[in-house]
Amino acid sequence: MKKKLTSVLAVSMAMSAFLAACGGGNDGKNAASPSASESASPSPSASESASPSPSESAAPKVEPFSMTVRHIQIGEPRKFRLAILNSVLDNVKKDVPEVSFELDGVEDSVNRFTKLPAEMAAGNPPKIFSLFAGAGDAQKYAKAGRLLDLTPIIDELGLKDKFLNVLDPWSVDGKVYGLPIGGNTEGVFYNKELFAKYNLEAPTTWDALIKAADTFKQNGIAPIAVGSKAGWVPNMFVNTLIGRIAGENANAGFITGETKWNSPDVVAAYQQYADFEKKGYFTKGELGKTYDDMLNDFIAGKAGMMFDGSWRNSAFTDQLDAAGKPAIGAKLAGKVSYIALAPVPNGKGDQTAMNANYAEGYGFSADLNDNEKAVVKSFVKNLFSDEMQLRGLLEDGVLPSMKLSDEALGKVTSPLLKEVLDALKNSSKTFPHFDQIVQSKVYSETETQLQKLIAGKATAQQVGDAIQKVQDAENAAAK
């Protein structure tokens, strides 16, 4: 009897351990390899989103639920944009009281290049997330069935005609899969105080730019602040150089094959960058400097100019934030100006054209139930409103992606922001950054190759050839 009891005990213990492992194991299996099952049917949820289940919509009582919101508004310079997001989420909670939000703040490029792609591959992206427009991001995920089709929501809310003509990089086959929170242009910020100190003219012409750069260099000040540890930062300047030297229509042609990365014009743009590098016009040790270091160097007066996105203008405001803290570059408030890059001698195309992007926005998982869809609708309604667009413009210096009245635009008081708006108004044409145009592999290659150019490990021609090779392969694969 005793023997039997022990054996029964032993077996039951082993079985319970086994079952416990199975229970945990199933969770683990889902987490470890959802991609295997997902990849077989890339859009399992697309059909769900198209036809909401009737039983769910019939149920009147909604249990409390939570949704993850992945955003990139972290760190001091983006605090104004985080405040706007929080206001929107508060408003959504009024519409859908059962929802609670888990905010998941991730650094911009980590989200764009590491976290979101991995989640998309695994098929478990957050419900609401910061998304980038274009072939490498929004359009790629939309084609794979990972993104919620927003067209019905936009139609229902009557938002369709309220947006500027900016939704193309967010659309596939006429359906919209993401919405831009605002826009920006990329140009030259310069420190007026330093320019006055050395008796320099504003860098509105190429000669003035070069003269200023030489003067700063002689005086031990970096002419142009840059932080090239992440390749996208110097890529902003390269993009505008391509627009200036190869023409404003050049970068739209990479994906169609009309423009080649190794064509003489594009190589000339890279060569221009390499020449600046050789002359020592950029911050020393730039390959070890981050994007934040670039701003810090500029604020500290270690550099006279900085090529950056117009969104940075909110760093130089003297307004206090909601918590009563000053902006990171408050000490330069009123001492910084913003202009388009000067016309390049012998450049092709319109030399007053300016880069303009509407690429940062939000997307939503295709895998949503009806309650979650109600939240998304409310989120879109609250974020893409005149009020929030105006707040974005006034508090954060983000250009509106929706049509704002002249009266609303007249509320802009920041002189720097006015300069940003003027720069854009004075440019006859705009061209997008190539990062919203080319495929993600090509874009990643541009970063890799540019860093090689900076490090002196590749020539402009080698850079162009290497990128074109990837572009050719991607263009061929797309056919």
Add this chain to the structure above:
Amino acid sequence: MKSTLRNPYVYLLFVLPTIILYCMFFIYPTITSFVYGFTNWDGLNHKAFIGLDNFVNAFKDAEFRSSIWNNLIILLFSSCIQVPLIVVFALLISSVKRFQGFYKTTVFMPSILSTSIIGILWGYIYNPDVGLLNSILKNFGVETIYWLAEPKLAMFSILVTNAWQWMGFYIVLILAAILAIPKDIDEAAMIDGATGVQRAWYLTVPLIKPIINVVIMLSIAGALRVVDIVLVMTGGGPAGSTDVMASYMVNKAIKFGDYGYGSALSIIIFAIALILTALYQLLIARRQERIEY
């Protein structure tokens, strides 16, 4: 009880949970990544079988070759420079009479810190403008050195940080072996008139050879595994000059969305690790003799 334990199925039941977990988290991913290695899977769309293309491309890929080379540099640095230094430090600490515990703890300290913390900490030490290292060098009139931004220096800077992190752990291992050697052997040599250096070189080192071998093997395994410190400190930059095999693979698979190619790279890394370990086993570990006092 006895009859139950004689039943082999009972044993099987006990090990089953572990086997299942092992299969789920090791065998299954290994097999799937092996399969992905032969496809052009981009993580999102349908994958197509492309044969050995990924492997052929990997060996044509100059950047991957340079990342293999970087791994070899770490391997050579850790086994040829780090290990002798570890032995010297262990010998020194073993012969101090006072505060031995203090030294032991101090050298061991870095290995209890997480790699991210060490990466950030040394990032500040190497900071060109406000870093400790440049501040000290400035006193001697040395111009600003861009430790992590200069392609020629970045790898060296990482090697030093990596050595700082792991040397303490190995020093304590070897120290334990030295302290386990019976005192009378050393005393006998002393009576015979052997100097400290002679005793260390002719007595202690041969007696701790087995543990030195273990340290070398762990260093080789560590060198092939290095990736975290690289990702934290330079992310493979500047311009790919500190990319190791694993960081290059992560970049290719995740940032470029090339899961097929990334999986192929992981198979190659696995093969290289296997070959090196086998070589070490065949050439060195087999010849080891047991030491008895």
